[in-house]
Amino acid sequence: MKTAFECMACYLRQTLQVARVSTSDTVLQLTALRQVAKLISQMDMEQTPPENSIPVYRTIAEITGCADPYLEIKKQSNRQALALLPECERQIGAATDPLATALRFAIGGNIIDYGAMHSFDVDAVMARCLKAPFAIDHCEQFLNRARGLARGSRVLYLADNSGEIVYDSLVVSELAAMGLDVTVVVKSGPIINDALLADAKSCGMDKIARVVENGTSCPGTPLESCSPELLQAFKAADLIISKGQGNFETLSEAEAEIFFLLTVKCSVVGAHLAEISNTAPDELSGSGELALFHYIGNQKNG
Structure with missing residues (x-):
C-alpha cells in the first residue's frame, strides 16, 4: 500500500x-512539527505509510530526547487488557466455537492504536466485537485452514500493539492447543505503541509460543528491512496471520498467502482494503469496521 496524500496530514x-x-x-514541540513538515515535503510516496513513519518518529525522538514516549501508556494498556482476560477466557470456554470467538476478541483488540486513533473505549469495543458483523468475513476460510493443518505445522503470527497482544494470546493459545507450532513476531525497537518483547512477556506469550523480533522499528512488517530470522520464518510458515493496520499496509502487496485480522480505523486503509478484496467502499469507511481477510498473493479475493 502506497502513502496517500491524506497520510501527510496524519x-x-x-x-x-x-x-x-x-x-x-512548547519550543521543542514546535521544532518537531517544523522538522517533520520538512520531511513530509520530501517523502517517497511509493513507500508504505509505516515505512515513511520511521523517520518521522526518529526525528521527534531526537528533538524531544524521548525514545519511547508511549512506554507508560503501553504498560497501562497491557494491565487493562490483562484485567479483562479472565472474562474473555470464560466466554471462549463457553463458546460453541472457541477459536472463532478468540478471533473476534483479537480483532476487536486492534482498536488499541495510538497512531491511527488517540481516543477509544476499549471496554465498549470488546463488548461489541462479539456481535458486530464483519465488513469482510473470511472466518470460515481461516478456521478450515487452521484445522486442516497437521500437528507441528508452523504458524507465524505478526503482532501489532501492546494491550492488543494480550487478546492475541487468546488465539495463540487455541492454535497451540491444536498442536501447531506458533511463532509470534514483535518489533525490535519502540515505535508508537507497537508491542515489543517486554510486552509479549508481560502477558505470558513466551510461555505458549516462540516470540521473535522482526529486526525493525517500523509499525508494520516491511519484508525488505526485516531480519533474516523473520524472513526465514515467513517463508517457512504454513499459515501467516497478520494483525492490525500497519502490518496490512506493509504486506497488502506481498507475494504470500496471509490472513489479515484488523479493525479498520482509517479511510485510506479502508479504501485500499475494499479495492483488493472486492468489497463495496462504503462498507469500509474506516470507522472501526472488523475485518478478517484471506489474501492470496497479489490476486484479488472476493
Missing part, C-alpha cells in the same frame, strides 16, 4: 500528539 497530527506526550516544552 503525520503532522501524530507529530503534535507524540511531541506533547514526550515533552511539555
Whole structure:
C-alpha cells in the first residue's frame, strides 16, 4: 500500500500528539512539527505509510530526547487488557466455537492504536466485537485452514500493539492447543505503541509460543528491512496471520498467502482494503469496521 496524500496530514497530527506526550516544552514541540513538515515535503510516496513513519518518529525522538514516549501508556494498556482476560477466557470456554470467538476478541483488540486513533473505549469495543458483523468475513476460510493443518505445522503470527497482544494470546493459545507450532513476531525497537518483547512477556506469550523480533522499528512488517530470522520464518510458515493496520499496509502487496485480522480505523486503509478484496467502499469507511481477510498473493479475493 502506497502513502496517500491524506497520510501527510496524519503525520503532522501524530507529530503534535507524540511531541506533547514526550515533552511539555512548547519550543521543542514546535521544532518537531517544523522538522517533520520538512520531511513530509520530501517523502517517497511509493513507500508504505509505516515505512515513511520511521523517520518521522526518529526525528521527534531526537528533538524531544524521548525514545519511547508511549512506554507508560503501553504498560497501562497491557494491565487493562490483562484485567479483562479472565472474562474473555470464560466466554471462549463457553463458546460453541472457541477459536472463532478468540478471533473476534483479537480483532476487536486492534482498536488499541495510538497512531491511527488517540481516543477509544476499549471496554465498549470488546463488548461489541462479539456481535458486530464483519465488513469482510473470511472466518470460515481461516478456521478450515487452521484445522486442516497437521500437528507441528508452523504458524507465524505478526503482532501489532501492546494491550492488543494480550487478546492475541487468546488465539495463540487455541492454535497451540491444536498442536501447531506458533511463532509470534514483535518489533525490535519502540515505535508508537507497537508491542515489543517486554510486552509479549508481560502477558505470558513466551510461555505458549516462540516470540521473535522482526529486526525493525517500523509499525508494520516491511519484508525488505526485516531480519533474516523473520524472513526465514515467513517463508517457512504454513499459515501467516497478520494483525492490525500497519502490518496490512506493509504486506497488502506481498507475494504470500496471509490472513489479515484488523479493525479498520482509517479511510485510506479502508479504501485500499475494499479495492483488493472486492468489497463495496462504503462498507469500509474506516470507522472501526472488523475485518478478517484471506489474501492470496497479489490476486484479488472476493
